[in-house]
Amino acid sequence: MAAITLKNIVKKYGDGFPAVNDVSIDIADGEFVILVGPSGCGKSTILRMIVGLEDITSGELLIGGQRANDKAPRDRNLAMVFQNYALYPHLTVFENIAFPLRLAKGKHQEEDVQRLVTEAAAMLELTDHLQRKPANLSGGQRQRVAMGRAIVRQADAFLFDEPLSNLDAKLRGQMRSEISQMQRRLATTSVYVTHDQTEAMTLGDRVAVLKKGELQQIASPRELYEQPVNLFVAGFIGSPSMNFLPASLEGNILSTAIGDIEISPEKADKARDRPVILVGVRPEFFEDASLVEEHKLHHGSTFTAELTHTEWLGNEQYGYINFDPAPEVREMLNSLARDMDADELRPQVVVTLDAASKIRGGRPAELWLDTRRLHLFDPKTGENLTLDAEEGARLTAEANAERAEEIESARQVAAH
Helix, strand or coil: CCCEEEEEEEEECCCCCEEEEEEEEEECCCCEEEEECCCCCCHHHHHHHHHCCCCCCEEEEEECCEECCCCCHHHCCEEEECCCCCCCCCCCHHHHHHHHHHHCCCCCCHHHHHHHHHHHHHHCCCHHHCCCCHHHCCHHHHHHHHHHHHHHCCCCEEEEECCCCCCCHHHHHHHHHHHHHHHHHHCCEEEEEECCHHHHHHHCCEEEEEECCEEEEEECHHHHHHCCCEHHHHHHCCCCCCEEEEEEEECCEEEECCEEEECCHHHHHCCCCCCCEEEEECHHHEEEHHHCCHHHHCCCEEEEEECCEEEECCCEEEEEEECCCCHHHHHHHHHHHHHCCCCCCCCEEEEEEECCCCCCCCCEEEEEECCCCCEEECCCCCEECCCCHHHHHHHHHHHHHHHHHHHHHHHHHHHC
């Protein structure tokens, strides 16, 4: 195992445009880090620079404390799991897993090959499939074979390049769980590239959010979700996405297109003297006011709005409120949408309601908003004016402690 350090990494192609621009990330020994962002943000390029498939224009890459910029891929002792599995169709599952061991001619005795492949197959529930060919396996089984090949190499780190994108939704969920458990058992340093934020939020110890080749924020999934540093991170992380409402501030009252919202003086002070601010509100910050417990009401603001329609999902409902922004605000929302690979950010607020709520579209509804949790953004710079960096650091420290306990528990189970 090894720590991986990226120091001011830059990648420029022939036209001089930086595909990766001054990215610095410290990946601890045994840590699972996810690189996430829209298409073209540089996440796969970073992975390819780590493994040695792309040259580094400037900056420094350290693997296990050793400079690796000029090392050949085979000398870096890294195992890569690709999106397309990269299996040999004419070889059995056993021989596909054993391939990297056979490649290191003379280094492994036959009994070592048998032992390592058998152990990896047992871990990945492939024991009954060792004599089959890849063509006779399901997509999930093929992906496990690719992971088995990475495991037997006993590499210093695993690198995953969108390994689940070819699988259907149900299989993706199953494989996410398997990759997570495997990484906890092995505690091998892992870097995982995805555009799927569900994978990012469920798998990673920390998640690095990239935009146009630049690192926006790296933190635990919970810190990213609760304390995003800017508009881009706030809008990219979370499903449904965070709502962005243009507002003007008078005293402690935010005047928005869906009604007036009262906030605390402390929050208001952070956004004074700005003609327009963007209010960031996640759908779950709302609730049907008639269902909110009385002791919670004073922690938020109640207002009346008309929903266009609701969607009942069994365990909860989504409600939708349309609003008509000023032209400059609409352009601001569309610009943010382009950054996030979306066609547009519709001038619409999504609210999450309890499944028992009787609120329906087409008539006024009384909604409650937890104003303690909303964020205020500067529309020009994108900065989160209400960011609580101290609380964010606490969330990540807490996640790290929980993760260490999980790894220790997994090792104890494996030992028995």
